[in-house]
Amino acid sequence: MAFEIPKTAYSGKIREMALGKGDKAVTVGGETAYPFYLFEGEMPNLPKIAMEVYDMPPEEWPEAAMEPFTGVTDDPVAWAQKCIKDYGAEMICLQLLSTDPNGLDRPADEAAQVVKKVADAIDVPLIVWGTANHDKDTDVLRAVAEIVQDKSLILGPLEEGDYKKIGAAAIGYKHTVVASTPIDINLAKQLNILLGNLGVPDNLLAIDPTVSCIGYGIEYCYSVMERMRMAALTQQDDKLQFPIICNIAKEAWKTKEAKISEAEDPKMGDAKKRGILLEAMSAIVLLLAGGDVLIMRHPEAIKLVREMIADLTAK
Amino acid sequence: MALTGIEIFKLLPKTNCGDCGVPTCLAFAMNLAAGKAELTACPHVSEEAKEKLSEASAPPILPVTIGAGDNALKIGGETVMFRHEKRFENACGIALLISDTMADAEVDARLEKVKNLVYERVGLTLSANLVALKAESGDAAKFAALAGKVKSGSEANIILMSEKTDVLAAGVKACADKKPLLYAATKDNADDVAALAKENDCPVAAKAAGLEELAALTEKLTAAGLKNIVIDSESRTIRQALEDQIIIRSSALNKKFRPLGYPTIVFPGEMTDNPMKEALIASMFIAKYAGIIVLSDFQGESLFPLLVARLNIYTDPQRPLATTEGIYEINNPDENSPLLVTSNFSLTYFIVSGEIENSKVPSYLYVKDTEGLSVMTSWAAGKFSADIIGPAIKKSGIADKIKHQKLIIPGYIAAESGGLEEELPGWEIMVGPREGAHIPGYLKGWKA
Numbered sequence: 001m002a003f004e005i006p007k008t009a010y011s012g013k014i015r016e017m018a019l020g021k022g023d024k025a026v027t028v029g030g031e032t033a034y035p036f037y038l039f040e041g042e043m044p045n046l047p048k049i050a051m052e053v054y055d056m057p058p059e060e061w062p063e064a065a066m067e068p069f070t071g072v073t074d075d076p077v078a079w080a081q082k083c084i085k086d087y088g089a090e091m092i093c094l095q096l097l098s099t100d101p102n103g104l105d106r107p108a109d110e111a112a113q114v115v116k117k118v119a120d121a122i123d124v125p126l127i128v129w130g131t132a133n134h135d136k137d138t139d140v141l142r143a144v145a146e147i148v149q150d151k152s153l154i155l156g157p158l159e160e161g162d163y164k165k166i167g168a169a170a171i172g173y174k175h176t177v178v179a180s181t182p183i184d185i186n187l188a189k190q191l192n193i194l195l196g197n198l199g200v201p202d203n204l205l206a207i208d209p210t211v212s213c214i215g216y217g218i219e220y221c222y223s224v225m226e227r228m229r230m231a232a233l234t235q236q237d238d239k240l241q242f243p244i245i246c247n248i249a250k251e252a253w254k255t256k257e258a259k260i261s262e263a264e265d266p267k268m269g270d271a272k273k274r275g276i277l278l279e280a281m282s283a284i285v286l287l288l289a290g291g292d293v294l295i296m297r298h299p300e301a302i303k304l305v306r307e308m309i310a311d312l313t314a315k
Numbered sequence: 316m317a318l319t320g321i322e323i324f325k326l327l328p329k330t331n332c333g334d335c336g337v338p339t340c341l342a343f344a345m346n347l348a349a350g351k352a353e354l355t356a357c358p359h360v361s362e363e364a365k366e367k368l369s370e371a372s373a374p375p376i377l378p379v380t381i382g383a384g385d386n387a388l389k390i391g392g393e394t395v396m397f398r399h400e401k402r403f404e405n406a407c408g409i410a411l412l413i414s415d416t417m418a419d420a421e422v423d424a425r426l427e428k429v430k431n432l433v434y435e436r437v438g439l440t441l442s443a444n445l446v447a448l449k450a451e452s453g454d455a456a457k458f459a460a461l462a463g464k465v466k467s468g469s470e471a472n473i474i475l476m477s478e479k480t481d482v483l484a485a486g487v488k489a490c491a492d493k494k495p496l497l498y499a500a501t502k503d504n505a506d507d508v509a510a511l512a513k514e515n516d517c518p519v520a521a522k523a524a525g526l527e528e529l530a531a532l533t534e535k536l537t538a539a540g541l542k543n544i545v546i547d548s549e550s551r552t553i554r555q556a557l558e559d560q561i562i563i564r565s566s567a568l569n570k571k572f573r574p575l576g577y578p579t580i581v582f583p584g585e586m587t588d589n590p591m592k593e594a595l596i597a598s599m600f601i602a603k604y605a606g607i608i609v610l611s612d613f614q615g616e617s618l619f620p621l622l623v624a625r626l627n628i629y630t631d632p633q634r635p636l637a638t639t640e641g642i643y644e645i646n647n648p649d650e651n652s653p654l655l656v657t658s659n660f661s662l663t664y665f666i667v668s669g670e671i672e673n674s675k676v677p678s679y680l681y682v683k684d685t686e687g688l689s690v691m692t693s694w695a696a697g698k699f700s701a702d703i704i705g706p707a708i709k710k711s712g713i714a715d716k717i718k719h720q721k722l723i724i725p726g727y728i729a730a731e732s733g734g735l736e737e738e739l740p741g742w743e744i745m746v747g748p749r750e751g752a753h754i755p756g757y758l759k760g761w762k763a
Contacts, residue, residue, distance in 0.1 A: 003526060003527050003530050003566070003572065003574070003575075004570075005526075005562055005566075006562065006565040006566055006569045006570050008565075036554075036557060037558075037561060038554070038558070039562070102753055102756050103756075214620050214623050214624045214627060215436075215620075215623040215627065215665065216662065216665055216666065216669075217627075217665075218624070218627050219398070219628055219630050222398075222602070222628070223397070223398055223399040226397050226398075226399060227397075227399055230397070254669075254673070255669060256669050256672050257619070257620075257623075262615075266615070267431065267432055267434065267615045268615045268616065268619055269614045269615025269616030269617070269618075269619065270614070270615075270616045271616070273614075273616040273617070274615070274616035274617075274619065274620065277591060277594055277595070277616060277617055277620050278620050280591075280595055281594065281595060281598040281620050281621070281624060284598050284599055284602075285598060285602050285628075288599060288602050288603060289602075300591075304592055304595055307592060308553070308592070308595055308596075308599070311552070311553035311554060312554050312557060314552065314553075314554050
């Protein structure tokens with residue numbers, strides 16, 4: 001039997017999208033084939049990694065996750081700068097944990113001022129992530145959109161319950177928005193349509209499919225993302241042809257498997273390496289399903305995943 | 316090319332005897348067409364029909380068994396490119412490499428790891444249970460001694476690695492009844508290794524540079540009467556290795572290209588010297604189509620996530636994993652500790668129990684059997700309502716463990732609280748948070 005390389009019949013393309021402004025702006029998307037199927041099509045822009053910064057000192061992080069950020073965890077500006085300078089971050093994701101109504105409940109204006117300080121101090125693209133509380137995120141992200149007008153931020157998560165007001169503010173100040181839905185391709189498509197109807201331009205919209213870590217349901221988001229890419233690339237579903245953002249770090253590091261010490265359970269091995277691998281392996285699995293931007297935490301996990309991306313796309 | 320179920324049915328005896336394991340010939344024909352059954356399961360099919368059907372009815376990626384008995388490893392038999400299209404069938408094998416140049420103590424330590432690095436999760440046992448014995452000494456007697464040692468001292472299934480037929484033969488002789496995988500037949504030794512595999516009824520790995528040569532080699536092996544074949548395209552760069560995996564599966568499934576319709580074997584340890592990166596490469600191969608992944612070492616910190624990733628990817632999308640019903644004690648609770656109830660969808664259980672652990676508040680979690688459905692879904696389906704939870708709590712024996720009568724229910728089933736107060740007279744029903752992430756805050760403020 002003669003052997004020929006089978007090829008998928010693609011008919012669509014993921015939209016290309018510029019994130020941020022100036023020299024350090026990045027471009028994502030543009031794929032014309034399944035992730036890393038480079039014998040079938042192109043991946044003109046490599047997936048990008050945004051490093052996490054929190055707007056308050058994190059509690060209950062395992063030591064391995066804290067250690068790389070010693071001395072800067074109470075100062076988001078210094079933290080973001082450290083990520084860029086020491087760890088080569090090409091994007092930053094500022095997690096507005098302090099605004100959680102079930103936690104510190106910091107007022108929107110205060111939180112927005114912190115975002116402004118960080119945005120002014122860095123030149124890489126900045127993702128600003130709320131707490132998924134509709135009322136609070138509406139206040140906070142609208143304030144952020146207005147106060148940090150000229151930076152082309154990436155704002156998320158926008159959910160069915162709060163997309164209108166946040167979306168409107170983002171449109172007004174030309175920020176990118178991240179449409180977030182709970183692991184469901186139809187809901188994702190619907191929210192993308194709603195945001196389109198609202199007036200969000202196609203080049204300012206990214207998808208957050210809601211991701212989880214290995215051991216906590218990663219197979220669900222894996223398959224939802226694969227289905228999105230299938231619909232986008234082979235069924236010309238233009239409402240799913242958007243880059244995908246995966247907010248994976250906090251999912252990986254909050255698990256008990258990332259926290260338990262080797263002394264407690266010797267079979268689980270070295271705790272630091274295990275945490276790094278849970279994060280990095282989850283990232284690899286999500287990349288293979290179609291992740292364009294990964295929000296990650298540990299510098300060593302990031303380094304490993306960057307190497308993998310380079311190897312997978314090596315000429 | 317493939318026949319339809321009806322075309323196959325016409326060639327079957329149509330006696331509906333059930334000897335194949337399914338009740339009717341039509342059902343069996345449908346299974347054959349879907350690649351879910353093998354024709355050999357039918358003892359009554361005519362020779363003529365056999366000939367016509369054997370080509371068409373074989374699954375596009377043949378299943379291969381390595382080892383013997385209950386613990387044998389079954390790989391291959393895959394029918395889809397994407398797990399959501401149906402499911403991935405047989406979880407890939409994860410093997411630990413052992414060289415015959417290693418000191419005895421190291422060999423023992425490695426066999427210990429294979430035996431001990433076993434994990435319980437959702438009532439399943441996760442383990443690797445596969446070793447790849449590599450002949451690096453060149454000494455057939457030494458290799459045979461290693462194979463014999465593993466056979467007698469370990470339950471693990473075995474891969475024998477040598478391209479020298481005499482060395483391989485010595486290895487097989489020492490552990491033939493374990494039905495080891497012979498790695499590898501190459502274009503230079505194919506006849507001899509094929510004979511060895513046939514003689515001992517062992518599976519064999521075909522190894523050739525590039526897919527065309529590999530296809531030619533497997534055709535040679537099948538011509539020699541072998542069927543249990545595993546393939547290695549020899550790509551050792553990450554990009555090419557991934558592409559090969561994809562092309563191999565796609566050729567077999569989408570083009571029905573038989574010569575590549577076999578499970579694969581990969582060696583992440585030959586693609587990097589960094590153990591952390593090796594683990595990442597292995598995770599890629601779990602998602603993308605490896606049949607066997609050979610690792611240069613096992614460490615808990617990397618093997619555990621790999622085994623869980625494998626469990627996740629190979630979970631049947633149509634059948635959610637469920638946790639056993641019962642009382643779970645978290646953070647050493649006592650008689651004054653809070654009691655929570657949730658559904659037995661394994662994800663729900665992991666998230667809820669994880670958040671309770673994070674809270675550090677000693678608690679009881681009662682997991683109700685909801686047929687693997689989540690809180691919302693099971694509630695909507697009438698499987699997680701007051702008239703079901705109430706009696707279950709009574710029967711659970713929790714009343715003997717706690718002094719109070721307070722039950723925390725998920726926020727999403729708040730509507731059941733009235734019904735539960737009727738079902739459980741004297742109990743106070745407390746509506747907990749909707750989201751797992753809010754459990755720690757809730758529990759910290761909870762008073763008995």
